Amino acid sequence: MKAVISRVVGGPETLTIEDVAEPAAGPGEVVVAMRACALNFFDTLITADRYQFKPARPFSPGGEIAGVVESLGEGVSGIAVGDRVIAYLKWGGAREKVVVPVGDLVAMPAGLDFVAAATLSVTYGTAMHGLADRGEVKPGEWVAVLGASGGAGQAAVEIAKMLGARVIACASGAEKLAFCRSIGADEVVDYESEDLKARLKALTGGRGVDVVYDTVGDRFADPAIRATAWRGRHLVVGFAAGEIPKIPLNLLLLKGCDLRGVFWGDHVVREPAAFADEMRRIMDAVVEGRLKPHVHATYPLTETPAAIAEIAARRVKGKVVVVAG
Numbered sequence: 001m002k003a004v005i006s007r008v009v010g011g012p013e014t015l016t017i018e019d020v021a022e023p024a025a026g027p028g029e030v031v032v033a034m035r036a037c038a039l040n041f042f043d044t045l046i047t048a049d050r051y052q053f054k055p056a057r058p059f060s061p062g063g064e065i066a067g068v069v070e071s072l073g074e075g076v077s078g079i080a081v082g083d084r085v086i087a088y089l090k091w092g093g094a095r096e097k098v099v100v101p102v103g104d105l106v107a108m109p110a111g112l113d114f115v116a117a118a119t120l121s122v123t124y125g126t127a128m129h130g131l132a133d134r135g136e137v138k139p140g141e142w143v144a145v146l147g148a149s150g151g152a153g154q155a156a157v158e159i160a161k162m163l164g165a166r167v168i169a170c171a172s173g174a175e176k177l178a179f180c181r182s183i184g185a186d187e188v189v190d191y192e193s194e195d196l197k198a199r200l201k202a203l204t205g206g207r208g209v210d211v212v213y214d215t216v217g218d219r220f221a222d223p224a225i226r227a228t229a230w231r232g233r234h235l236v237v238g239f240a241a242g243e244i245p246k247i248p249l250n251l252l253l254l255k256g257c258d259l260r261g262v263f264w265g266d267h268v269v270r271e272p273a274a275f276a277d278e279m280r281r282i283m284d285a286v287v288e289g290r291l292k293p294h295v296h297a298t299y300p301l302t303e304t305p306a307a308i309a310e311i312a313a314r315r316v317k318g319k320v321v322v323v324a325g
Contacts, residue, residue, distance in 0.1 A: 002325075003095035004304040005058045006047045010112040012308035014047065015061070017301075023099045025073030032085060032100050033070045036057030036118035037062040037093040039304070039320045040151060041240055044312040046091060051229075053265075055091050061308065062322070066108065066117035076102045085107040086279070088121040088268055094304050096324045103272065105183070106279045111287045119293045119319040120282050121157035122264070128278045130213060130235050130262040131159050139164030141210035142229070144200055146220050147184065147240055149176035151296075151319045156213045156237075157185050158291050165211070168203055170196065179317050183294065191220055200227035213237060232257040267282075294318030301325065 003020045025031045043061045045051040069083045079085070085105040108117050113284060132135045143160040147153040148169035160167045161184045169180035172192040180188050189199045200209050200223075208229035214221055215222050218241030223248065232255060252259055268275045285291040296318040299307040307320045 001096040001144065002301060004060050004062070004301065006061065007058050011048060012044070012312065015305040015308070017304075020095070023097055025071050025076070025099055027074040028076060028102055029073040029099050030069050030076055030079065030102055030105065031071045032065065032067040032098050032105075034065045034067045034093060034096055034098055034324050035114035036066045036298075036323050036324075037301075038064045038118040038122070039094075039311060039322065040064075040122050041238070041311055043308050047308075051175050053090055060092050060094045061304065062095075063090050064088050064118055064121040065098060066094040067288050068116040069097070069105075070097065073102075074261075078102070079105060079107075084114075085297070086117050086121060086283075088125070090265065093321060094301060096301065106276055106283075109280075109283050109287055111201075112283055115295060115298060115321050115323065116286060116293050117283065119151070119295060119322055120286065121279065121320065123151045123291065124150060124159065124282045124291065125268075125275065125278060126262060126264040127155040127159040127213070128282055129264050129267050129275075131156065131163060131211070132278075133177045133274070134260050134262050135211045135213070135235050136234050137163045137165050137211055141165050142168065142204050142207075143211045143213060143305055144168040144170055144189075144192070144224060144227070145185075145215075146170045146224060147215035148188075149317050150215065150240065152215045152237065152240075153213075154180075154183055154294055154318050156215070157183050160211075160213070162285060162290055168200060168209065176317065181274070183292070188304040195223070196220060197223035197227045200224065204229070208232060210259045211235065217245050219245070221247065225251050225255075225259075228255055228257045230256050230316045231294040235262050235279040236260065237262045240270055257312065296320050298323055
């Protein structure tokens with residue numbers, strides 16, 4: 001079978017497409033025939049050893065898949081060959097067949113296609129955990145999403161709207177801001193050309209935003225916190241802009257606001273039942289049309305390096321998915 005392999009440290013150009021042995025399911029495992037594998041910003045980091053997880057080589061990128069159960073290992077129950085499933089893997093999904101612990105699988109509902117299903121775990125899962133659980137977003141609250149045009153940001157805009165919030169999408173450039181409006185943002189801010197703090201305060205009538213969903217960090221975190229309302233919540237989701245910011249703690253004191261980490265990857269491991277419930281809620285919302293994941297592009301599995309390069313170059317609006325033959 002074909003697999004995308006990282007053998008040396010480097011960018012997407014270092015990835016190779018190789019023929020590897022087909023996997024076998026061990027006790028408590030299943031083999032899933034991958035139909036779609038969604039790529040994320042962390043796939044631009046993990047091959048360069050710049051991600052918090054550093055898997056032993058050789059490994060495949062691709063942290064989330066949708067596919068069909070092909071075979072069962074010893075002791076597996078509650079699932080059958082032919083079942084349609086999704087799984088979050090951290091890495092290893094960019095190959096035609098993948099071994100997955102049975103506890104990591106979530107059944108797909110009827111009416112959901114593989115490409116859409118593959119995009120939901122990381123970005124929508126993080127947004128649901130971040131906004132509903134960690135952010136405690138309530139109907140009518142103002143939510144500012146930093147990095148709103150990317151895969152993580154797009155999902156946050158949609159989830160925030162589904163929770164009844166008023167959303168300010170923050171991104172750079174007219175094209176990205178127009179995309180944010182098209183997916184439901186109430187207001188937009190170009191944080192490369194506008195004063196982020198001033199615009200967030202102005203759009204909320206001077207009150208400030210209740211929740212900041214921050215996927216970018218760097219120089220944008222400080223003005224966003226300064227534009228937070230009393231008892232606001234600044235959600236630390238990621239650092240796509242590069243630098244990890246140093247936050248003056250006096251801001252939290254003066255505003256009575258919270259700085260909350262959103263570590264979805266550990267949430268999945270530590271609270272698997274909550275994760276499964278969140279994914280079922282998300283998938284049902286997609287089937288019902290209340291969430292509409294945006295797929296920027298699909299690529300054949302053999303073009304995974306080019307797909308990751310597009311994400312690294314920040315040319316992507318929404319998600320990129322690779323599909324098996």
